[in-house]
Amino acid sequence: MTKAVARYYDSIAHVYDDVYLKMKYYRVLYRKIGEVIDQYIKPGMYVLDVGSGTGFWSVYMTSKGAHVTSLDISEKSLRRCSCPDRVAGDAALLPVRNNTYDAVTALGSVYNHIQDIRTAFKSAARTLKKGGLFITDIDNALCLDMLYEYLLFQGVSKLISALKNGVVKGVWEAADGEIPFSYYAYFYIKSALAEVGLKLIDKRPIYLLPPLPTRLLQRRFRLGAFEKFDLLKFLAPFSTTVIYIAVKA
Structure with a gap:
């Protein structure tokens, strides 16, 4: 899976910003992630941006006065990142020193590309x-969007896996084809964070009640009024994407 992810992002590094940042679906997602960054990342903080890709969030946090290290498995993406401190590496096992950073960010479904998420969280906490x-x-x-996926595209057996185990090995319908992807239920992530000493202090929903499957929405439709449902923070565990904010105890 790791090699497949690296190959995919190497192949689209030269067009990534044009492809994704021009889609309404992703602009909404980025705006909501940006609201979290604005709240929690402060000037002078040392930040490790895991899965930085071509550097959108690295540049943004640097503009806010943070000292950012950009890390990505795709070397072609990393070369396009304009931040001066860049590290080639796997999010599953970070090649950086212990007790170094004030914050670790991993934005853009980075951990959905990782099968052993508990080990990856342990590495980040370290x-x-x-x-x-x-x-x-x-x-x-476990959300409405994935219910669409299970019933229409990926099979009901995956819904059973989600309910039983909190983990589903499936695919992501990317802008130009499917790639391997793992989905994780909220209760699974919360437990995995606690196991490595990361206490969940906040959570935010993105696309709580999408009217259609994401694989259709990201290309063809505008959500408009449906975005207002994301104000219901207490329902974040059931949203398409959950932003997790945790602190190292």
């Missing part, structure tokens, strides 16, 4: 200072 922040968005295995 790099954080005590009291450091961990911010990530993860696509949810």
Whole structure:
């Protein structure tokens, strides 16, 4: 899976910003992630941006006065990142020192590309200072959007797996084809964070009640009034994507 992900992002590095940032679906997602970044990332913080890709969030956090290290498995994407501190590496096992960063961010469904998410969380927690922040968005295995997926595209057996195990090994309908993807239920993520000493302090929903499957929405439709449902923060565990904010105890 890791090699497949690296190949995919290497292949689209030269067009990634044009393809994704021009889609209404992703602009909404980025705006809502940006609201979280604005709240939690402060000037002077040392931040590890895991899965930085071509550097959208690295540049944004740098503009806010943070000192950002950009890390990505796709070397072609990393070369396009304009941040000066860049590291080639796998989000599953971070090649950085212990207790170094005030915050670790992993934005853009980074951990959905990883099968052993508990080990990846442990690696992220290791790099954080005590009291450091961990911010990530993860696509949810138990939500209305995935119910569409299970019933129409990926099979009811995956719904059973989601309910029983909290994890579904499936695919993501990307802008130019399907790639391997793992979906994680909210209760699974919360447990995995706690196991590695990361206490969940906030959560935000993105696309709580999509009227159609994401694979259709991201290309053809505008959500408009449906975005207002995302104000219901207490229902975040059932949204298409959950932004998790945790602190290292």
